[in-house]
Structure formats: C-alpha cells, structure tokens
Amino acid sequence: MTCNDANRLIGPWLDDELDLRSVVEVEGHVARCPACGRERDEILALRETARERLPRFDPPAGLEERLLGTVRRADARRPRPARRWLREAGLMAAAAAAAIVVTSSFRSGEEPPGEIVDAHLRSLQPGHLVDVASSDQHTVKPWFQGRIDFGVPVRDFAAEGFPLVGGRLDMIDGRPVAALVYTRRQHLINVFVGPVAERDRPLRSGSSRGLRVATWAQGGLEYRLVTDVNEADADQLVSLLRAN
C-alpha cells in the first residue's frame, strides 16, 4: 500500500468505516510509515480536542418545555385518525406477550444476582455509565469490536420507549462483559451480555435490593438485565431483547 492509498483510508479507518481487510492493510502501513503515523495522530488529536474541549452548548433551561409546548399545541389541533387504535392494540399485544414470557423466578440460593446488582450500582457513579455514548446501534456495536472477543447484538428501542444511551465494558465474576445502557423515562437499565457455555437458558426474573433482575441465555450469550424501572417495563424490554 502506498502513502497515497493509505492517506485516503486513514480517516475512514479511524471512523470504523473500513472493511476488515482494508483495516489490516492500513494498520500495517501506518505502523511502518512515520508520515502516515503523524496523519493518524493529528486526526485523533483533533477528535479528542473536539470531543473533550469544544463548547458543549447544552439546551438552555426551559427549551425542552417550550418545544414540547409547541408540539402539544400542534397535537391538540389535529384530527385523530382511526388507525392509532390499531397501534394501541399492537402495544397491548406486545404487553400480553411480555407477560407470558416471564415464566419463573429465582429460587433462593440460585444464581445470586449480587455481582450484577453491584455492577449496576457501580455504573450509576459519575462518569461510569458509558464508555461510548450513543443512541445509535451502528456506533455502539463497532465500538465493542476489538474490545471483546464476542459479537454483541446492539439494538436501539427508542421507538418502543427504551432509547439506547450507550455501552461500556464491565467485569462480572472476573470476566469481561458488554454492558448496554437503556433509559426508560428517568430510569436506567443495564443489560450485561457475555458468552456462556450453554446456548440457551430460560428466562428467570426477580428482585434484589429493590432492583429488578432478569437473566437468560440465547444464542450462546448470557443476558443479565438490572434496573429500577417497574416490573412491567422491565418485562417489556426483556421481551424486546429476546425477540429476534
């Protein structure tokens, strides 16, 4: 690979937009070529400065309410199409499905959820929640690649009321797991995903220290969900994650 070729690909490489084969080629070239190494360093320095030190322009106080006011006034003025009832019926069906899925709870002494609950509480400390903050599954999923040696299914459920806010690496029982973070109104939900020997294991749920905990295995991955949302909401997210 020439410097010219590499130069064109360094940006997309650092943006996680290259296929694996090109990644290998660019990495190899950059490792050997000081000029292209500097190119990489400068792009990364710009990125770091932009992310950490550019002014953030947070929404000013009251902006959210003013915008929501506009929307509510617009909403109050419109006719109500009948097909919304269909969507409502769909939501009810989903809720019914969620209720059926939850079949058994933790028996005492079985799979103590202590470690998972600890990891959840740890994540609530300032600066611990996410390593990659993004509601976009196409940003979060590649972020995990190269950091853990298993594929993590990452999906956003904003449309269903559980927006993805990001992901991070965590340790459970001394093993690295991917933690996906969702929100439900003001509440947080941690979903820990890691490889497991058995391919599938039925869903178990229960509570521990006031938090809802649900665990299951699917496709060789163990899912452990912890949250302070109510049972119905937790069950809905569980059924969304299990649906596939």
Added chain:
Amino acid sequence: MPASTSLPEFEQVLRAHLPAANHLARWLTRTQADAEDALQEAVLRAFRSFDRFRPDSPRAWLLRLVRNCCYDLHKQREREGEAALEEEALPPDAASPVLGMPAESPERRLMRMADARALEDALRDLPPEYREVFLLREIEGLAYKEIADVAGVPIGTVMSRLSRARAQLRASIVAGEKETA
C-alpha cells in the same frame, strides 16, 4: 391531556435527542435565539411526519430536520439582508493535504491540534457543509451512512467533505499559530 397516542412516543424521541439537536443548531446558526427558531420549526415538521413515518434512526432523522431548518433560516435571513450562517469560500489551497508541509516537530504540531480555542475558531471558519459533517462525525458519533442521511448527500460526498474538513482544520490551526507566533 395528550390527544394522540403518538405524542408520548414523540416526546421521548425529542427528549432523548434534544441535546444533540440543540448542539447542531447552535453550530449551524449564530445565536441561541436563531438556534431555537430553527428547532421550533424542526420539531413541528418532525411531529407532523411522525405518524406517517417511524424513522429507523430517530436521531439522524431529527438532526436532518434540524439541519434543514437551520439552512432555511439562513436563506430567510439572507433575503432579509443578514447572514446567520457564514458562507465563506474555501481558500484555494485549503484542502491540500498537510502531509507535505515544511518540517517541524511532530510533537509541536500535535500540541496545536489540541488547542481548543484554535479548533473552535477554525471550525467557525469552515463552510457549514464541512462543519456539520465534522461535528456529526466527531461529536455526535454518527456513521457515514447516517451523516449522508442527515445532510442529504451520497456517502462518497460525506467522505470527501470530512477529509477536507479535517485537512482544512489542521491547516488553519497551524496557520493561526504562525500568525500569532
């Protein structure tokens, strides 16, 4: 009392993505007041289309509307004789690669890239089409495909704009340092 079942869903989408929307609007307009005008219009448009169309990526969808409203506002201001968005042509050699610049220590150049004030000024000097691509990529973490959706251009255009934005930012930061040195 909400009149429709889609309103709560829409409010959630808006709440979740308002910081990104406001941030983009602030960078594409001059003042918070202009940003808010653009956001008001974008939110109305978004809500009107929300029932007919549920976006795959609500964030990219909302940002596209915000971006378009910022550009519309700019055109309107231009007609009114003001400029809310600066549109400066690129200097002729701005997009040229920085690789062949005269030798100086790599450490020194890296320090310049890390100068937040210089980056902010350089970013404000970029044409908005380049500025938005850089911000959507580096601040919002959007994938090329999503940036293409937001900006309404092919992915190839996103790649070339991003590459030019980076080259231009680095060139201005280095040039700015020399002026003050």
